Amino acid sequence: MDFKFTDEQEFFRASVRDAVDRLIRPKIQEIDEADDFPMELWKEFAQLGYLGLRHPEQYGGLESDVITSMIFYEELARGSCGFAMSVTMQILMGTYFIGRFANEEIKQRVLVPAIKGEKIGTICFTEDQSGSDLAGTRTTAVKRDNGWLINGRKMWITNGPICDFCTVLATVDPSKGLDGLSFFLVEKGTDGFSCGQLIHKLGSHGSVTGELIFDNVFVPDENLLGEGAGNGMKYTTDILNEVRVMTALMACAIADEAIIDARKFAQQRVAFGSAISKYQLIRAKFANHWAWYEAARLLAYKAAWMIQEGIECQYECMLAKMFATEMCLSAVDEATRIYGGNSFAMEYPPQRFFRDARFLLFGGGCHEVLQNAIGAAFLRRGSTSK
Numbered sequence: 001m002d003f004k005f006t007d008e009q010e011f012f013r014a015s016v017r018d019a020v021d022r023l024i025r026p027k028i029q030e031i032d033e034a035d036d037f038p039m040e041l042w043k044e045f046a047q048l049g050y051l052g053l054r055h056p057e058q059y060g061g062l063e064s065d066v067i068t069s070m071i072f073y074e075e076l077a078r079g080s081c082g083f084a085m086s087v088t089m090q091i092l093m094g095t096y097f098i099g100r101f102a103n104e105e106i107k108q109r110v111l112v113p114a115i116k117g118e119k120i121g122t123i124c125f126t127e128d129q130s131g132s133d134l135a136g137t138r139t140t141a142v143k144r145d146n147g148w149l150i151n152g153r154k155m156w157i158t159n160g161p162i163c164d165f166c167t168v169l170a171t172v173d174p175s176k177g178l179d180g181l182s183f184f185l186v187e188k189g190t191d192g193f194s195c196g197q198l199i200h201k202l203g204s205h206g207s208v209t210g211e212l213i214f215d216n217v218f219v220p221d222e223n224l225l226g227e228g229a230g231n232g233m234k235y236t237t238d239i240l241n242e243v244r245v246m247t248a249l250m251a252c253a254i255a256d257e258a259i260i261d262a263r264k265f266a267q268q269r270v271a272f273g274s275a276i277s278k279y280q281l282i283r284a285k286f287a288n289h290w291a292w293y294e295a296a297r298l299l300a301y302k303a304a305w306m307i308q309e310g311i312e313c314q315y316e317c318m319l320a321k322m323f324a325t326e327m328c329l330s331a332v333d334e335a336t337r338i339y340g341g342n343s344f345a346m347e348y349p350p351q352r353f354f355r356d357a358r359f360l361l362f363g364g365g366c367h368e369v370l371q372n373a374i375g376a377a378f379l380r381r382g383s384t385s386k
């Protein structure tokens with residue numbers, strides 16, 4: 001076994017950390033308070049090439065391996081969580097189906113500018129009445145001559161209010177549930193495509209979120225992303241695996257930032273004649289975090305390694321996401337306890353970690369939904385690990 005990153009990966013981590021330290025961290029509070037999309041920062045990040053992390057070099061991408069991309073997400077989440085959400089949306093879900101299925105002309109028109117940061121993308125699964133249960137998708141795509149007519153509304157779309165293009169999940173046959181779903185590319189400026197209400201979020205400020213409306217939106221045949229209508233869901237496993245491990249590593253980063261910040265506070269705060277870091281009950285919080293953080297991070301990087309090696313790892317990715325998310329929620333809670341009453345003041349960081357961490361629960365699969373799937377898989381197995 002080898003638990004080491006390669007020299008190249010360590011070098012890459014150091015360069016991302018440097019960019020996050022220089023460009024994002026000085027602005028974290030400003031971004032959180034403004035709750036607006038930081039366009040200048042977006043452009044700076046795009047110039048560094050990170051938006052093409054997983055895409056081929058021929059389109060301007062970095063063509064990174066899976067573990068290197070996970071290093072990027074982990075380091076990025078040490079800055080603004082909201083900005084990290086927007087960036088990861090662009091790199092992963094926002095451009096994935098275009099990179100995998102679009103024809104050359106669409107790739108030149110959409111993917112190349114997206115990698116340069118000149119166009120912003122997103123993915124639209126969620127609707128008012130369907131989140132975890134995608135079989136409940138009501139957005140329809142009806143076949144017309146040379147294309148498809150899309151009707152419906154999508155909710156909770158990261159980058160939605162500022163997107164130049166989106167990949168939309170729609171049903172081509174509502175009677176078939178999951179087997180009737182397909183992905184379609186819709187670009188800004190297409191008749192009938194508009195932005196609806198903005199959603200004001202509890203945390204992850206800096207990414208803009210809202211509703212997208214498709215009112216008789218016509219797209220040509222080549223905008224169907226994937227082979228054959230109704231085959232969309234079979235293409236989601238690979239990308240969901242990456243999204244889950246990415247979310248797990250973002251959770252590790254947020255948790256660690258919160259606890260490191262709380263450590264500084266504990267070493268300075270005096271109660272009953274000594275720094276509170278001297279008290280065993282406070283030390284226990286750091287000890288527990290250390291153990292759970294290491295375990296969560298190992299699980300996440302093991303899952304990343306399995307993806308990279310092409311080993312079947314759907315459940316390992318779910319485990320990583322589920323465990324790291326709960327670890328993070330516990331860590332941000334403990335950080336607020338260490339800060340005491342000051343954790344309730346907006347000028348101290350714990351409230352931001354506490355708010356930001358909540359989004360981790362939903363993206364990439366709600367905890368309960370993952371538990372259902374993991375539990376069912378466990379019951380089918382002969383032993384825990386096989």
Ligand SMILES: Cc1cc2nc3c(=O)[nH]c(=O)nc-3n(C[C@H](O)[C@H](O)[C@H](O)COP(=O)(O)OP(=O)(O)OC[C@H]3O[C@@H](n4cnc5c(N)ncnc54)[C@H](O)[C@@H]3O)c2cc1C
Pocket residue numbers: 089122123124125126130131132133155156157158159201204209359362363364365366367368369372
């Ligand atoms: C900040 C943020 C950004 C987002 N960005 C995007 C985006 O860009 N694109 C997009 O498409 N979506 C996005 N989403 C939506 C997200 O994907 C959904 O919130 C998620 O899929 C869960 O769906 P839901 O919120 O409708 O909850 P529901 O699916 O309605 O679930 C509600 C509750 O019921 C539980 N539950 C559901 N089914 C079961 C079951 N079978 N057994 C037990 N419990 C169950 C869930 O665990 C949860 O606790 C975003 C959400 C947030 C918060």
